[in-house]
Amino acid sequence: MKPIIFILPLLFAFVLMYCSIRNNEVDLRAFIEIHVKTIEPKLKMMNLAYWNAAASGEKKYYDEQAALELEIRTIYSDKKEFEQLKRWKESGSIKDTLLERQLILLYNNYLTNQNDTTLTRKIVERAAAVQNKFNVFRPVLDGKEIDDNEIESILKKEKNSAERKKVWEASKEVGRAVASDVIDLVKLRNEAARQLGFKNYYEMSLIASEQSVGEITAIFDELKKLTDEPYKKLKNEIDMKLSKKYGIKPENMMPWHYEDRFFQEAPKIGTVDIDRYFKGKKIEDLAVAFYKGIGLPVDNILKNSDIYGRKGKYQHAFSTDIDRLGDVRTMQSVVDNQYWMSTMLHELGHGVYSLNIRHDLPFILRSETHIFATEAVAMLMERQVDNADWLDMMVGISQKDKKTISIEGRENLRMHALIFSRWTQVMMRFEKSMYEDPDQDLNKLWWNLVKEYQMVTPPEGRNAPDWAAKIHLSQSPAYYHNYELGELTASQLQAYITKNILKQNDAHEACFANKPEVGEYLAAKVFAPGAGLRWDALIKEATGEPLSAKYFAEEYVK
């Protein structure tokens, strides 16, 4: 008898604990079921409104999108529900892993919306207004309106420095049009973050997306060190080559002398005109053939997509998952050249990720593990466009060009990686600093960072909000660092695929065309788990090790 008397209270305590775990799990499941019933149709309608807004530029769709976003934010602003989620989270009683993942994602969503509705409304409306200004703004050059594609095309070809300067300045005009709105938006977002006990919006956003400022800064500091010397060398080489083209001295290179208006992309300094292989070709058909060949068909994505540019339409490219059930689309302004081929592969990389997330996962987990993971896949696919074998298989290139491209393609990717990594340094540090102190001299901060990290000479006496011309600062706040994390992850995936899936040695030579095993691996290990696995766990599971800059450095920093 004695032992039983001794064990009984223990057993009782255990049963109590077990019951509370069971009860909490049952209650949470019930909560989620009701929540999803409300949120799922609203999210779908909002995604559709965003789609229609971008396709038409019509104000009514922007208003509709903003209204729906507000409705959704209002749902997530419920204080009672937030407190309940907090209790479940802190109780440690949710043991089922998929249920716990849902709880964490829900909690983070509620957390970032615990502001008073007036403030939330102001933020949503202001962001939509800025977006609208961006979409319809066309700078005037020599009395004629020009669009982004025309600006890019002039900066690619024009040899006259004065003409280049004029176009570059025109490309920054949108900055003046939106700067004060963007600063207001930053202050409103900060006010929201402070209401919730955070120092600023940047800090809050990172925590709510399962990252931290310290973690990100450490990675960027490491990257800076890794790239300092090779970048300096590369930048000198680029200045030498480009200045010769313009007939100026290398030390007189100015921001408008680079082929990209932010110098975020490498100027293509190859000798082969790859664009000519895409002339007259249907970019979307090439993409269909490529993705079919790796076992990740995209016909259904393209069927719902909006491929060509027109007046009033959104000028950038994006991919969207409308309903998490297979309605995945991409919006682009395709032209028959290599740039749009790579953009097409990029956007469809996002697309196949969304499309291949397990459909039997709970709704809340039916999205990518982290936003930068889907960027990584998009970048991995985009890199194929510089691969000589890929080009040969997809568009047929001459043997002579193939030889040259295999050397130049490697160099182009290396330049892209280095240049883009220094540009993301500017963006990440600017954004972090802007949210820490939006009242500082932002124009000066911008050019100081551009000078330090991109090593580009600021135009003398220029005091304009050139930073505000970058749409991401207003529309995708606290996001840009994810592009660089995407690059690092893409390199890690590429190294893994090369070695373990294709059984090759050189990651750069790895051509995915007609290799269904590549798609099979990505679908099973990267896409299928959705948000059921946290990003760090997923990368470890998919590649056998945690995310590091190692493979990026191995590939590009030599």
Ligand SMILES: [Zn+2]
């Ligand atoms: Zn992307």
